[in-house]
Amino acid sequence: MGAKDNLWILTAQCPSRLGTVDVVTRSLAESENYVVAMNSFDDKATESFSIRVEFRPLGGETSLEKFRELFEPRAERFDMQWQLTEPNHRTRVAIMVSKYDHCLNDLLYRYRTGELAIDIPLIISNHPDLKPLAEWHGIPYFHLPITPDTKPEQEEQVWQLINEYRCELVVLARYMQVLSAAMAARLDGWAINIHHSLLPGFKGAKPYHQAWEKGVKLVGATAHYVNNDLDEGPIITQGVQAVDHNHYPEELVAKGQDIESHTLANAVRYHIQKRVFLTGNRTVVFPD
Structure with a gap:
């Protein structure tokens, strides 16, 4: 049994007010719940307070x-929105993917080894290419082709599957389609996307070939929540690595894909461990 087993997680947010930490810790102490770890942050910019507590019920x-x-x-007196997460909760995750398999492979490995406390009840794709990978893991694979004319119907099918399989999180693991405004609104705050972050930006x-031609010196990736601003949702995690003239386009691609996979996995881990708090278009992310 690990040190983190049997710990409950309390997360809460409210407007900034005197006594926010006290009301949480005092309530836990008076009810004989032992605090093991705690993170809190008061955001002066938005005047909002966020707190995350791991605790053990002694009784x-x-x-x-x-x-x-x-x-x-x-x-309620603090206008505090709060949630309790039970020990060893496994988040149900729908993965959406197109043809690139590096992020999907990485997530499936971390799922299979137990590194990520998730269940993956389905994989959705607009291409059939990765069906054998899903079948090897025993996960249902739904091939839902999409064209500009069929986009509304395809997204409605996606939405129905997400609900049918009771998913709590959607991960766009290199799903190479722009979501409609309506779909982005439905997934706001509980869908994570990943994209490369080359500096300067190349669209x-x-x-990566464009970046090589300009002699890029940094490659990276950004994982963020989905919203209606393409690739500009609230950022959860970022990764970066220095490169130089020795790296040809194919090597930049390989390094970029490795960073994308690692950065996306970190974002998923932070989300399922209730470490991410939204404050407007920004996030508070407590470290693990």
């Missing part, structure tokens, strides 16, 4: 019931 279910009884009215076809 089992009795401690939990007493905490809810004490904390609910107190939290369009073969960005």
